Amino acid sequence: MKAAAIVAAALVLLACGGRETADDQALHNDIQNSSDGAEVTFDATVITDPVESGGHERFEVRTTTGELLEVDHNTSLAQAVPVHKGDAVIIHGRLFIDPGPRYGVHCTHATTSTGCPDPGWIEYNSNYYE
Numbered sequence: 001m002k003a004a005a006i007v008a009a010a011l012v013l014l015a016c017g018g019r020e021t022a023d024d025q026a027l028h029n030d031i032q033n034s035s036d037g038a039e040v041t042f043d044a045t046v047i048t049d050p051v052e053s054g055g056h057e058r059f060e061v062r063t064t065t066g067e068l069l070e071v072d073h074n075t076s077l078a079q080a081v082p083v084h085k086g087d088a089v090i091i092h093g094r095l096f097i098d099p100g101p102r103y104g105v106h107c108t109h110a111t112t113s114t115g116c117p118d119p120g121w122i123e124y125n126s127n128y129y130e
Helices: 001-016 023-032
Strands: 039-046 049-052 056-063 067-074 087-099 103-105 121-124 128-129
Touching: 023 039, 023 056, 023 087, 067 087
Parallel strands: 067 103
Antiparallel strands: 039 056, 039 087, 049 056, 056 067, 087 103, 087 121, 121 128
């Protein structure tokens, strides 16, 4: 009986304050449907080392469904992520689609703004960069 109560309490805590879980297929569908601005959470592998440019840390990732995306992580609003090529990450932010088309994700920071109304984050090595 006590174990059931502990499990129930843990489920309530997760439901109330847990983070979004990765949904790689949903990201794939958003890209296929050109859902610019969609809020996404997905698993990826870093394929380029980060480059700092204009207050943003930029690097490319490959998703589990094969898409290549640029990550634009605002280092004026969030701590830089110490990733390197080959590292695994989970990313929560907003999908953007530029002409080409070129895909990416931004709004990966907890501080919200007009262009980024929902808090985002990057999980790397069991740490959250937000």
